[in-house]
Amino acid sequence: MTEPRITIIDVARAASVHPSTVSRVLNRRAELSLLPETRQRVITAARRLGYRPSALARSLRLQRTFTLGMLVPNIDNPFFPPIIKGVEDTAHARGYNLVLCNTEDSSEREDAYLRVLRERQVDGILIASSFMADATIAELRRDRFPFVLVNRGTRGSDDLAVLVDNEKGVAAALDHLVDLGHRRIGIVAGPQTTMTGRQRLTAARVTLRARAVKLDPALVSVAEAFSQEAGYRAARRLLVGVEPPTAVFGANDLLAIGVLRAAREAGLECPADLSLVGFNDMPLTEFFGPPLTTVHVPQREMGVRAADLLIAQIEGKPAATRRVTMDVHLVVRGSTAALSRSQQKTA
Amino acid sequence: MTEPRITIIDVARAASVHPSTVSRVLNRRAELSLLPETRQRVITAARRLGYRPSALARSLRLQRTFTLGMLVPNIDNPFFPPIIKGVEDTAHARGYNLVLCNTEDSSEREDAYLRVLRERQVDGILIASSFMADATIAELRRDRFPFVLVNRGTRGSDDLAVLVDNEKGVAAALDHLVDLGHRRIGIVAGPQTTMTGRQRLTAARVTLRARAVKLDPALVSVAEAFSQEAGYRAARRLLVGVEPPTAVFGANDLLAIGVLRAAREAGLECPADLSLVGFNDMPLTEFFGPPLTTVHVPQREMGVRAADLLIAQIEGKPAATRRVTMDVHLVVRGSTAALSRSQQKTA
DNA sequence: GGAGTATAGGCAATCGATTGTTTTCGGCTG
């Protein structure tokens, strides 16, 4: 903008009133009585000049930006967009804007962005990013800076959080495989540096033990990220063994797709040679070849609940609950099938 | 934050210097000489107090926010995340932050967000949103507000823009189908309220005419959005006719996936009964069932170029070029096949 | 030793809006 900015002072001059009067008129403050005629003069002048308030100046004065920040690990993961939309819709409806930060699964970027968000004085932060050091979060806690964790927990503290019932979801996924007759089940786990990665792997162990299926350590492969590529690399380690699995559980859908690719490369058909279950039920999974059996997570709803929680906290409303756990359920599609004779022979 | 904010004044007091000195130290201004010892005292004090500059105050004073705004039609469309990442990476590398706005294909939201971005005084805007009224853009142009169009053009003006070679892409897609022997080719076009939608349909007509294939008006179905659902609805209208197409071109990948769904429902196998080509080559298309033949668009690169263009404009650097057209090429995968005998009989 | 000058850093205006306090002015009362 090379044009000089139209300020409240310009409007005041045009309407022959004091700037403070302009402010009161435009903010519809009832505290002070104003002549209807004056009010009209101000409004007309503002419109005529094309006045746009400066959110910067306003925020500086009010110490409130009406902006939320959100840290997302990777916007490329189709799991997140619906969550983001849920947050955005809710925020918008309540008069807040959203600044989105893609941390690219890097803790440096997480820290950098967090700093930026605080310097910009966002009113609160949603953290869907999972690598973040507990120390960083502890700092937020100490400063009483409003924040909500999304799809990730922290050890034992009572931070505001919207979580997924990982235990139930993993159990549903593995029960399904066991029910189909599978006994050699492989796990492509998420990074064990993340809460989600650890919880799901632990839950898998628990479930298999409960079903009396023993988990061959050679069939557990930890991916270094929640991405298709990492899933592919992890799956390759899994499928080359002397006794490959007849079914694999991927700790999220992208990992499962990576497994699919590795399987194809190894000449395995899914689900004939290898059953596959994912987690999240991200958009478009039903169109994959084959359509992915996966654990459905109410993504948009998570975003909505997270934004609700955060805004309530910001506005000092009594939080009905500090922790929301989303229910999940298995969606059976085409990537899983009963253990076949040929698979039994191989195994 | 309930804690009182640490300001530059607090640091100044702690270091026994004037606030202006603190500012100069922390901004490494060389214009004025400072005693190394003073400098050190200030830095120490700032660190000890945990001073965080207020981006708000800074921006207000400098009339610069070092923030870019980006309007995206729908973050759910996997086509956009890589573009966004390209923008974000570039912006970040140049010291800018990005505020992302999801317009949900609604022109009201577009206008609302555009207003918000201007009130927040972002330094420039990237517009990937396609519905936006030309009048709104004209206003930006008039105010000399820096902006770049991404993946959409405007009629005849010389706005900064990063475009896709739609003509070439569409020609490649349809040439491929014609080369495979298809003559009854259906088009699922994008909304004709968007430039992209119109350009691709026009290009399709031109290409088919050039190949002397006549386009049955009954085989052109316009979707009301660039979404899977809209594609599905549009495709249903197309496939129920007395003489259905043997191949379909979807104006983007999501539309193509909608076609796939409709085809499946109609009992048609892809590519055996129906060949299908999309546009964009968004992430994961290779994992669809069948893997989608589509026109590859360098998504991340588009974002990078757009951010480059915008930042150059903001910083008053001479723009080498006002308009960048990305090259595209067809990626043949599994959703297209040569016209088969059975299809010929049907047709 | 006094004028000149370089160096270090303080002073104060400014960015644009908000809001508690004060002023102004007309009208009314005693």
Add this chain to the structure above:
DNA sequence: CAGCCGAAAACAATCGATTGCCTATACTCC
């Protein structure tokens, strides 16, 4: 007609950082 009241709007401080300009101090040179 002085005094008071209330409505309407002006005044001025404030949010936090930046920067052109000015000042104070010490040092140099003749």
